[in-house]
Amino acid sequence: NPTSTRRLCVSSAPGYCPAPYDFLFDTAVEAYSKGDWFSVILNMEKALRNEATVRSVKARCRVSCANQTAFGEPLGGLGVPIPGAGSVEDLGFFQKILKRAECVKSCETEKLGPLTVHQVSEEVELEFKKRTPYNYLQVAYFKINKLNQAVAAANTFFQANPDHMEMRQNLEYYRMMEGVQQEDFKDLEAKPHMAEFLLGKSYYSDDSFGLAAEHFERAVDEYFIADEECRALCEGAYNYDGYNYMEYSADLFQTMTDHFLQVLNCKQHCSVELASTAGGNKPFEDFLPSHFNYLQFSYYNSEKYEQAVECAKTFLLFHPDDEVMSQNLAYYSAVLGEDKAESISARQVVRQYIQQSILEKELLYFGYEVFGITFVDPDSWTPEDVMPKKLKDKQKADRETAAKITEEIENLMKEIETLVEEKKKDSSDMAKIIVPQEDGTLLYDDIKVTMTSKQLNGTQRVLLDGVISDDECRELHRLSSAAALKGDGYRGRPSPHSQSEMFQGVTILKAVKLGQEGKVPLKSARLFFDLSEKVRKVLELYFRLETPLYFSYSHLVCRSAIDEKQEDRKDLSHPVHADNCLLISELNECIKEPPAYTHRDYSAILYLNDDFEGGDFIFTELDAKTVTAEVHPQCGRVVGFGAGKENPHGVRAVTKGERCAVALWFTLDPAHEEKVWIISVV
Numbered sequence: 001n002p003t004s005t006r007r008l009c010v011s012s013a014p015g016y017c018p019a020p021y022d023f024l025f026d027t028a029v030e031a032y033s034k035g036d037w038f039s040v041i042l043n044m045e046k047a048l049r050n051e052a053t054v055r056s057v058k059a060r061c062r063v064s065c066a067n068q069t070a071f072g073e074p075l076g077g078l079g080v081p082i083p084g085a086g087s088v089e090d091l092g093f094f095q096k097i098l099k100r101a102e103c104v105k106s107c108e109t110e111k112l113g114p115l116t117v118h119q120v121s122e123e124v125e126l127e128f129k130k131r132t133p134y135n136y137l138q139v140a141y142f143k144i145n146k147l148n149q150a151v152a153a154a155n156t157f158f159q160a161n162p163d164h165m166e167m168r169q170n171l172e173y174y175r176m177m178e179g180v181q182q183e184d185f186k187d188l189e190a191k192p193h194m195a196e197f198l199l200g201k202s203y204y205s206d207d208s209f210g211l212a213a214e215h216f217e218r219a220v221d222e223y224f225i226a227d228e229e230c231r232a233l234c235e236g237a238y239n240y241d242g243y244n245y246m247e248y249s250a251d252l253f254q255t256m257t258d259h260f261l262q263v264l265n266c267k268q269h270c271s272v273e274l275a276s277t278a279g280g281n282k283p284f285e286d287f288l289p290s291h292f293n294y295l296q297f298s299y300y301n302s303e304k305y306e307q308a309v310e311c312a313k314t315f316l317l318f319h320p321d322d323e324v325m326s327q328n329l330a331y332y333s334a335v336l337g338e339d340k341a342e343s344i345s346a347r348q349v350v351r352q353y354i355q356q357s358i359l360e361k362e363l364l365y366f367g368y369e370v371f372g373i374t375f376v377d378p379d380s381w382t383p384e385d386v387m388p389k390k391l392k393d394k395q396k397a398d399r400e401t402a403a404k405i406t407e408e409i410e411n412l413m414k415e416i417e418t419l420v421e422e423k424k425k426d427s428s429d430m431a432k433i434i435v436p437q438e439d440g441t442l443l444y445d446d447i448k449v450t451m452t453s454k455q456l457n458g459t460q461r462v463l464l465d466g467v468i469s470d471d472e473c474r475e476l477h478r479l480s481s482a483a484a485l486k487g488d489g490y491r492g493r494p495s496p497h498s499q500s501e502m503f504q505g506v507t508i509l510k511a512v513k514l515g516q517e518g519k520v521p522l523k524s525a526r527l528f529f530d531l532s533e534k535v536r537k538v539l540e541l542y543f544r545l546e547t548p549l550y551f552s553y554s555h556l557v558c559r560s561a562i563d564e565k566q567e568d569r570k571d572l573s574h575p576v577h578a579d580n581c582l583l584i585s586e587l588n589e590c591i592k593e594p595p596a597y598t599h600r601d602y603s604a605i606l607y608l609n610d611d612f613e614g615g616d617f618i619f620t621e622l623d624a625k626t627v628t629a630e631v632h633p634q635c636g637r638v639v640g641f642g643a644g645k646e647n648p649h650g651v652r653a654v655t656k657g658e659r660c661a662v663a664l665w666f667t668l669d670p671a672h673e674e675k676v677w678i679i680s681v682v
């Protein structure tokens with residue numbers, strides 16, 4: 001009797017307002033540890049009852065308050081805006097908010113007593129969700145020989161915990177016991193709408209269409225009741241999850257928006273919540289609409305054509321383009337008579353439900369677009385145009401980019417694998433390849449040997465031209481800038497070699513990684529690899545190596561002159577050095593020991609441009625002073641040389657512009673190979 005409850009609750013007489021269920025739960029757990037089974041049952045059953053009461057009171061209060069203080073037209077609402085009237089109308093709006101708050105508050109306190117008492121911890125809430133109380137109850141009932149109740153409790157617990165092995169065994173054990181009947185295996189927490197739906201389905205599959213229709217109808221009624229409760233319970237406290245709420249500072253409207261959209265999101269989620277069964281299985285798809293699909297067919301089979309028409313039309317509210325249903329409807333209408341069928345309309349509750357849900361979705365999408373508050377539509381029936389085009393395009397583009405990147409990575413991986421394979425094969429064929437002589441004859445189709453060792457006044461040296469095209473030079477140059485920009489957020493760092501220059505570089509690995517992250521074109525990363533591979537092969541051929549060359553390290557490097565620091569420059573862009581030993585020019589010595597990269601056997605520098613001043617590459621004697629040859633960089637040019645003491649070299653100051661080159665080092669020792677193809681794990 002609500003009146004007496006109300007009177008007693010307001011007077012806060014203990015024992016009438018429901019006791020907090022977390023307290024009862026704890027009491028029951030304690031009694032359990034003492035083996036006080038009666039107290040377990042008493043307190044746990046009360047806890048379950050009170051939890052349900054709190055939940056339903058809250059939901060009912062919110063629903064009835066919504067009915068009493070619906071927002072609708074603003075108080076004293078005027079059609080024509082009058083200057084200054086805005087604030088008055090605003091007040092009308094907020095007046096309604098305050099009224100609603102008052103209603104909810106008093107309604108809940110009247111029925112539940114002081115509300116803070118019912119604020120339970122998340123853990124306890126979770127225990128109730130997991131149906132833990134029934135685990136305790138099952139034991140307690142069993143101990144006092146109340147078998148039927150024990151079975152029901154066990155079964156109720158098991159529905160939500162289908163992986164619980166002990167409970168499965170208990171149930172099997174109960175099944176064999178005398179005095180236990182099939183009807184005892186109840187689900188005491190079964191949601192009526194779901195129970196009816198499942199019953200309907202089982203009759204349906206038994207071809208008992210009359211009974212099926214009855215239960216599906218009840219399921220629909222219960223669905224809307226459950227939906228109302230679910231939605232009302234969404235209007236709870238703001239969930240700061242992820243936020244430190246002390247740092248949350250939003251203005252009035254942003255706060256309202258944040259909270260309101262969170263509530264709406266929760267309300268939209270009710271369609272998933274209600275489509276879920278206790279055991280954590282996947283929720284039923286297209287749950288509410290499917291009721292009407294089952295119904296129309298059940299009615300048809302019961303020869304109830306009017307209802308069949310009604311339900312088919314109702315289903316079509318969700319899926320207007322469903323061909324099968326349209327055909328069904330046409331058929332039922334023909335049987336019933338077109339005129340009669342015409343006069344039957346789809347169910348009003350469903351029409352309203354759809355209308356409201358679409359409005360909610362529109363608001364949520366607005367919030368998504370404008371405030372970035374994510375909304376993922378849980379329904380499959382939503383009409384195409386509800387999602388704003390901009391958002392749709394963006395999502396489509398995102399999906400496409402993601403797919404493209406995945407595809408490119410896959411291709412890249414495949415090709416790298418083939419390359420590695422080919423490389424292995426090639427290397428074994430090496431000895432058989434007839435190599436053009438050191439006389440300037442063509443090597444590859446477009447590659448020309450411009451200078452031989454002799455012309456370069458040394459040994460193990462070569463200058464090649466036409467190794468890569470102008471387009472390829474430009475693409476690699478772009479890759480370097482993009483990588484420097486995207487990789488570290490700044491375009492260059494002071495050169496390690498000269499105060500008057502900036503330096504920016506990227507390795508193949510880094511390029512591929514940036515490619516995978518979508519920060520540079522994967523195609524360019526790919527080109528970097530391909531061209532490096534080409535240079536490797538050419539060197540192998542040119543120097544007539546008996547065993548394969550392996551990548552040791554490769555680096556795309558741009559050096560640029562700092563304009564203000566060019567006066568009186570005497571330093572080099574890259575001091576004279578050898579690549580695999582420590583050059584001690586005073587002693588005319590080169591010591592092959594770490595920290596030198598002693599495993600490097602050959603070096604090649606692939607140049608990308610010539611629109612800069614200075615920057616010539618020089619070979620010197622071991623004294624690091626006597627220049628024996630010089631090379632002016634240009635796109636497609638490669639200087640290749642043995643990495644040891646026979647080839648000290650350096651780079652003259654870059655005094656204007658930016659000089660880009662790919663520096664490549666090779667080893668004959670497979671153990672020191674740079675693992676470019678393990679990119680999948682970087």
Ligand SMILES: O=C(O)CCC(=O)C(=O)O
Nearest residue numbers: 574579605617651661663
């Ligand atoms: O960029 C060049 O021309 C040469 C660079 C070089 O020798 C090196 O990085 O070891």
Ligand SMILES: [Fe+3]
Nearest residue numbers: 578579603649
């Ligand atoms: Fe070098």
